[in-house]
Amino acid sequence: MVTDSDTTADGTIQLLWGLREGPTRGPKPVLSLERIAQAAVDLADAEGLAAVSMQRVAADLDFTKMSLYRYVTGKDELVAAMIDLAVGxxxxxxxxxxxxxxxxxxxxxxxxxxxxxxxxxxxxxxxxxxxxxxxxxxxxxxxxxxxxxxxxxxxxxxxxxxxxxxxxxxxxxxSTAGTQPWVNRHQAALLREHADRFPTLRSMLDGDAAPPPDxxxxxxxxxxxxxxxxxxxxxxxxxxx
Amino acid sequence: MVTDSDTTADGTIQLLWGLREGPTRGPKPVLSLERIAQAAVDLADAEGLAAVSMQRVAADLDFTKMSLYRYVTGKDELVAAMIDLAVGxxxxxxxxxxxxxxxxxxxxxxxxxxxxxxxxxxxxxxxxxxxxxxxxxxxxxxxxxxxxxxxxxxxxxxxxxxxxxxxxxxxxxxSTAGTQPWVNRHQAALLREHADRFPTLRSMLDGDAAPPPDxxxxxxxxxxxxxxxxxxxxxxxxxxx
DNA sequence: GACAACTGTGTCCTACGGATACTGTTTCCG
DNA sequence: CGGAAACAGTATCCGTAGGACACAGTTGTC
Missing domain, CATH: 1.10.357.10 (Tetracycline Repressor, domain 2)
Structure with a gap:
């Protein structure tokens, strides 16, 4: 999962910075890195990063999983492409x-x-x-x-x-669920229960200061x-x- | 991977806050949550978080993978236990x-x-x-x-x-590899190559200000x-x- | 027109988290 | 005291993940 070496980094660099030499011989590619990355980004936006798998991205594009590996050497590269696309x-x-x-x-x-x-x-x-x-x-x-x-x-x-x-x-x-923005409701319940161990936090629960939306x-x-x-x-x- | 519901949260709460009712009937447990969590922490410290799998943690303890599920409902709970153990x-x-x-x-x-x-x-x-x-x-x-x-x-x-x-x-x-602490050597090479697009960053590469170790x-x-x-x-x- | 280069596919492998059914052990209760 | 319930650890199975590899079909080049 973690790219830990230079060869991987070099590959990713070539991909992101447009250094991949496009071949001229074979059949014309139907897919493209952009389409793949876009599909992955859309998927991540809609269903979360965990939903992004080679399988799923390929399925969303109506292609086979392995076809993606013609444009991307692995998932790490796909994620890297997703980042640069999403950040804009x-x-x-x-x-x-x-x-x-x-x-x-x-x-x-x-x-x-x-x-x-x-x-x-x-x-x-x-x-x-x-x-x-x-x-x-x-x-x-x-x-x-x-x-x-x-x-x-x-x-x-x-x-x-x-x-x-x-x-x-x-x-x-x-989390957005909770009376105070800095604690979710599970945590709040626990703080009330263990008020002796966490007196400061406990006392802060009942404060009515305006919670900032950001x-x-x-x-x-x-x-x-x-x-x-x-x-x-x-x-x-x-x-x- | 992401625990997204209440039931899961409740289970984790019970685990972390010692609310799991210990049974009295059956055979005595040989393992314990502490031993499991400790093994997982040791493993993560030594080989990274990616190396932590149920399989591997169990193997390090000379037990079967499934035996861990008697102490932990899933990997999320294991990670939660790891956190509270490691943070100390x-x-x-x-x-x-x-x-x-x-x-x-x-x-x-x-x-x-x-x-x-x-x-x-x-x-x-x-x-x-x-x-x-x-x-x-x-x-x-x-x-x-x-x-x-x-x-x-x-x-x-x-x-x-x-x-x-x-x-x-x-x-x-x-990353620690690089002349400047804020950029790794791959990035530095790219900045030199695209000096026109990133003039400010490029000029900062040659600065000799003392890089803080922290x-x-x-x-x-x-x-x-x-x-x-x-x-x-x-x-x-x-x-x- | 043959051949090399390439794209997309089909099949296979390993590892993962987890469900389920099982064997064996302990303790409670009749 | 003996059976039965409750439990611990195991063995087996499943779906999904990332990825290797060999293949069929397509395209440009000599």
């Missing part, structure tokens, strides 16, 4: 609102979150060490371009970009970016001193 | 350094990260809507207790706790907590005004 082309810098890094990066987060909400399986599949496709790299490029203005160091900027992506991931895919995405984003601004201010202050 | 008992509040929320929550993050580093499969398995076991709930309780001091609202506190957990997750499981965990934590302090300060300022 990033916006350009001038499409973003504002002229400074903060509103721009806020918009970047918002747009990324929208994309991920449309494909709820993406958070699970974009974890760990991978080779990013061109579109996904485009999103990263955009964030890097936006954050260049901050004056942070290169590792800091990339840490921040990674952090924001992680934040989007963390503020998604949470599970704290905006709140967390504000906290992070405030921290960044503070850091910038500190450094520019030191520069002047 | 949280520290107590007075074991943490400092007396204010900031050093305490910093220590909380550090300890959680240590635990997760010891079990690199945990990030993948602790995503999404689940029922937490008692030990994992203990970690959450601790963070909630620490953050109570901040004066943030309940949803804000829990968002923050979730955020910090997400931050630990995001700053783990990254992939920006401390940096990100500082940013987040600075943001929190700023928020607290703003509100207390408004209170005075």
């Amino acid at each position: 082309e990033p916006p350009t810098l001038d499409e973003l609102p504002g002229t400074t890094w903060r509103p721009r990066i806020e918009a970047w987060v918002r747009l990324l979150a929208q994309t991920w909400e449309a494909h709820p399986w993406l958070p699970w599949v974009t974890m760990g060490d991978r080779v990013m496709g061109p579109k996904e790299t485009g999103w990263t490029e955009l964030s890097a371009a936006i954050l260049a203005e901050t004056g942070l160091t290169v590792p800091e900027r990339m840490s921040l970009a990674r952090m924001l992506g992680g934040h989007v991931r963390a503020t998604m895919s949470v 599970y704290g995405r905006d709140f967390g984003l504000r906290v992070i970016l405030d921290g960044v601004e503070l850091l910038i201010a500190e450094r520019s202050g030191r520069h002047r001193a | 008992e949280p520290p107590t509040l007075d074991e943490l350094p400092g007396t204010t929320w900031r050093p305490r929550i910093e220590a909380w993050v550090r300890l959680l990260a240590q635990t997760w580093e010891a079990h690199p499969w945990l990030p993948w398995v602790t995503m999404g809507d689940r029922v937490m076991g008692p030990k994992e709930t203990g970690w959450t309780e601790l963070s909630a207790a620490i953050l109570a001091e901040t004066g943030l609202t309940v949803p804000e506190r829990m968002s923050l706790a979730r955020m910090l957990g997400g931050h630990v997750r995001a700053t783990m499981s990254v 992939y920006g965990r401390d940096f990100g934590l500082r940013v987040i907590l600075d943001g929190v302090e700023l928020l607290i300060a703003e509100r207390s300022g408004r209170h005075r005004a």
Whole structure:
């Protein structure tokens, strides 16, 4: 399941970056990588990632399972193609609102979150060490371009970009059933039952503070970016001193 | 793979919270949930989560695959048991350094990260809507207790706790092979090749800024907590005004 | 027109999670 | 004290998964 070697990575790179040499000799391919990936994405959107199997994707296309292996060396490559298709082309810098890094990066987060909400399986599949496709790299490029203005160091900027992506991931895919957004009803019942062991959590259950509909995405984003601004201010202050 | 119903959740709850009524009639069980979970954790630590199958866990214990199903209704429950075993008992509040929320929550993050580093499969398995076991709930309780001091609202506190957990997750499981910590060598080669499409990323490749060994965990934590302090300060300022 | 290259198919294999029926053991109760 | 119920671990079977491999049919090239 986990691609752990170079040969696999090379294959995926060739696939995603259009480096697969198209042959000229044999019969014309009826299928295409795009059609396959699209069918897989549609399936994952509709029935979840677990429903995506070679069998099923092929069936949705009215082909045999093994025919897919002419376009994709394995399921890992299919998933990689799904990711780059689903994540889509990033916006350009001038499409973003504002002229400074903060509103721009806020918009970047918002747009990324929208994309991920449309494909709820993406958070699970974009974890760990991978080779990013061109579109996904485009999103990263955009964030890097936006954050260049901050004056942070290169590792800091990339840490921040990674952090924001992680934040989007963390503020998604949470149960909706429950009185409080941070706990599902099974957990709530358990907390009431074991109030002695978890007094703080127990007391928080009855709070009537307005639960944010986005599970704290905006709140967390504000906290992070405030921290960044503070850091910038500190450094520019030191520069002047 | 995804437990999507209540009956399953109920079963897992009973398992994790010790609510399974032990029978008294038949032959004495030779195995135990603890032994099974421990074997599974050891296996996952050594060979990765993908190596954990009922077959393999049972073989490591010199038992049949089906014998495990006497202690666990399915693999989901096994994984749930693995999580609560691997995450371990949280520290107590007075074991943490400092007396204010900031050093305490910093220590909380550090300890959680240590635990997760010891079990690199945990990030993948602790995503999404689940029922937490008692030990994992203990970690959450601790963070909630620490953050109570901040004066943030309940949803804000829990968002923050979730955020910090997400931050630990995001700053783990990254490739180590590469000149820069934020990109692996495959990606780096691609960026050099497509320098026109990704100019910002391309230019960052040659930077010689010191790559942090923790992939920006401390940096990100500082940013987040600075943001929190700023928020607290703003509100207390408004209170005075 | 032969041949090489290629696409899509059919068959087969291994491994997985899990259901079910079974054998053997323990304990309760009449 | 002895049978019967309740249990533990086993053996066998099933459906589905990813994938290897050999094949039939199609296409371009020499």
